[in-house]
Amino acid sequence: MNTVNPNSSITQKLGAVLFADVVGYSRLMSENELDTYNALKTLLSQIEAACARYQGRVVEVRGDGILALFETATSAVEFGVELHQISAQHNDSGSDQQQIKFRVGIHLGEILIDERGIHGDNVNIAARLQEIAEPERVYVSSAVYDQVCNRLRYGYEFLGPQHLKNILSPVSTYCVRSEVAGATLAGTMRPDAIVDLLERPDTPSVAVLPFSISGGDESDGWIADGLTDDIILNLSKFRNLFVIARNSSFFFRAQSMPPKEAARKLNVRYIARGSVRRSSSRIRITAELVDANTERTIWGERFDRNIDDIFDILDEVTECIVAATAVMIESHERQVMVQAVPSDLEAYGSVLQGQQHIFKYTRNDNRKAQNFYQSALERDGNYARAAAALSRTLNLDWRYSWTEDPGSAFEQALSLAQRSIELDPTDARGFGELGFVHLYRKEHSAALQSYQRALALNPNDADMHSDFADALAHSGENETAITHLQQAMRLNPYFPDQYLWHLGGAYYNLRRYEDVIETVNKMNNPTEGQRMLAASHAQLGNMDMARMIAEKHRAAHPNFSLSRWAKVLPDRLEDDTQHFVEGLKKAGF
Template sequence: METAPDVRRLTAVLMADIVGYSALMGADQNATMDALRQLRGGLFNPIVDQHRGSITKSMGDGWLVEFPSISDAVACAVAIQTSLIDHETIRLRMGIHIGEVVFEAGDVFGDGVNVAARLEALAEPGQVLISDTAVNSLDQKTAALFQGGTAQKLKNIERPVGVWSWPEHQPFKATTDTKASGSAERPAIAVLAFDNLSGDREQEYFSDGITEDIITDLSKVGSLLVISRNSSFVYKGKTPDIRQVGRELGVSHVLEGSIRRAADRIRVNAQLIDTQTGAHLWAERYDRKISDIFAVQDELTRCIVDALKLKLTTAEHKRIGAVPTANPQAHDLFLRGREAVLSSANTKEMFELALRCFNRAIELDPDYAEPYAGLGHAYTREFQNKWLGIPNSLEHSQRFVDTALQKDPEMPYAHYLNGINKFWRGEQAASHAAIERALSLNPNYAMAIGMRGINAVNSGTPLDGIPDLERALQLEPRAGHLYTHFMGMAYLLAQDFDTAIARFTERIEASPGTDLSRGLMISALGHLGRVEDARKMRDELRGINPDYSFSEHVGRLPLTDASVTDMLLDGYAKAGLDD
């Protein structure tokens, strides 16, 4: 296996740690885990996103977060600490430094990390400590909010470091001078599921697919925070108060609309609404031929950008204006196939439907990249589920993914699938690189965020993957059952068997045909000595797949530690069951 070179860059690093984590877990583990889930999904992750941060590492009781500027890091830290002042359970310590970091073998090192970690350890609950290097990089207005500057000798840091503090009681107002601070608060938008007015429920895939394409196009605008479909589709089929949507999703604007399709014509109505006032900032109706659907999406995206007074970069102009195919029937087939391959009905029938749709789309337009990626996705699912019993499904998948990337090197979907395939091949560094590339093209790509979490689950520190899996679950309901499965696996590998069983139970309810979730649940039950429950689960498993072999299935998992495989097999054996 080829070793990936290390990556070095100068960046702003924030280290955050939960105060008294062990004591909290010891006092009430379930309540603490619930509080942490709410903290991650409802506060920490969204605020990090709003300030252009990237959670590089999660340690269960803490985070390492990167930012493109020190102003972003400071504004994010203070916003989080301010939000937690009245929290009943969770308090955080934070340290910030700007310096070189090194990414190597799935981990991160360097001066930026070391100094930030030492500052975080010095901080009081609710406090933010930053280095002299960091404070000297801030504009004067923001730097004036910090006190101190006394040089201190930090453990394993050669030079003395001047330490500056922001106490929790001191108010903070981020500067609006983007030239000085390098950070202006981005507008945030949610795209609600467009109503299908075609009078045919069979067209639901089309209205949902177009809505998802609009979300994807808007996600390419770096100065705009876009809520993914898991959050926005909660309101599908409802008539919510837009102001309430704004409060619940934390967005400044909502896009809503409808789609009517008849023969070769399409009518799209869309309106952009300010969630603070409920006022319509912009509205438009498009009556076009179905062949103009990409032009409609392009115009709609640019109108929203203009209404929000944003400026597109040259790269964003190019990405938004790209037309993947000139054949509307091929695009329609791709939408059908994508709906099938992402369906929670994880069945051979859905797999075969996806193959028919993608192959027919390619017949109609051999240069259309997305159906090749769709075939890659379908064969990856076949590799995992063995519907056809062929030995080389992963090779089929990689061939189609490579073709997709040749035809469109900037397709996030194809880079994500490339990351999946490298994951199953055990090439963790290459998988991580592919996933990071997908996220660089679409930072709100839920499936790629989930895959980053899955990589962490299998890398030897399973609980590090939980934040990304929870974030992905929040963003994308279609694949939610899969993320729930890997949460169960994370807790099983961490030997938290009760929590693992709870997650596997949720996954089985969402995807009744799953076999591996049942097999892993049997292992967890065996470790707890719940033999009768394990036997009932084995009966269910045999009913679904009479030829299922747990040892064979586990043997295909790309686990980095052989002792982990032994632990899984040992739990199954403790249930008193033959494989």
């Protein structure tokens, strides 16, 4: 692809190379060749026009792929995000089967240019980044990230060094998240690991890697993910176990690494993993537990059951893993594991499919998750897990104004959390959702009690520790909040930006402004921490920096109101609210 005629005129130039490719193009063409061709032709003309608006040029269009060159990394990333928006608008008028979606990869470096186009290793890197990108996402190299992270108001999820096909050295890669709010809650790897949080705990420690789909249809992935989720949840309830959180375990979904390597990265003793194969009426689950110290499988089992027996399988797999780790569990803790299961298998399936969307933390995925949870409750009105999960989606709607009536969503979240607890008082999630609602209703004692009850039921829930820490900080108990955040980060090494956000808030209340700046600068999302960052710089007298950050915040949130923000903050102590407002005013808000 990149051979160059030695007799042609070649120039070298620094540029940002973008590759975009249609997802599942062969399938689309085989199903409806003429309509796909015409739709893509129309779409490509819109994309080429947009490319010119960002001072780029389309070098080549090959069937379903686009190769474009830009003067700057900033223009290339802005265009990459715009490309997905153009495609989404186009898809609004089409059927689900004829959706045209792209993957995009961008790299910055020196390229070779001749009369036939652009060439070189840096062009290949952009192409390979596109190949590993998720649909409707933009993947960029660290060279691009370094140029845009402080210029563009997107979230940047660090994916670690990626081994790309036919590229000699691994390329540090980031996923651009254009939905700023969602990036705050999405679990993520970080370029600078917080090593001191990763000491192996004294108690038996285990990570449950995502179960894989063996044969069959990849669309059955929700079954494997759901079983993994439930095993993690059930194991987390045992106080004598240290269990890695879901976010961090699921980072290993697409990585086929030996158990010893996964255990080393998470610093745990045991790795549990398995696979799922489903036919029309049967399901086969294989599971094993590996001691990473010896690399020996200390327990393995295969479960062949009717699909209707899925709840019994879950109990068996979890109990066997616990027994294999030789954890002495008291009888009353064993009872905590008995959770209410739905009477309807389809209700359970709806909840598992909802989980596929809620952890992506975007407006559209939150709406899809909401629909699945609502469907589960319609089929089984006593399903506590569905009520708690639906409450969480409504909380997100309220927090990010993802609905036309956030106030109503907030009230519904409260009602559903209360309903979840009534249906199953042993499920920590209902108490966690209730704690969140109480906090923002400024009912601090009730919020702390709800979180304490949730952590008593599930002491290994990393997100619960972080949410509890936030409630503690807003209640004036900042040192205790920091302790819980450290525990959350250890349980969930690939923690979301939200943990850092909460930690920064506790430091700010303690007037530890330099710690705030160091903490917030570790966030992958450069936007949501800007208020705290600007206020801290202002309190330290760094006025030029404070005002520059405030200006960036205005560009991202032009409708931000300081007076409204002061009313929303759920601080128990008025001094804490005024202290933050003071910093923001100094910064120019």
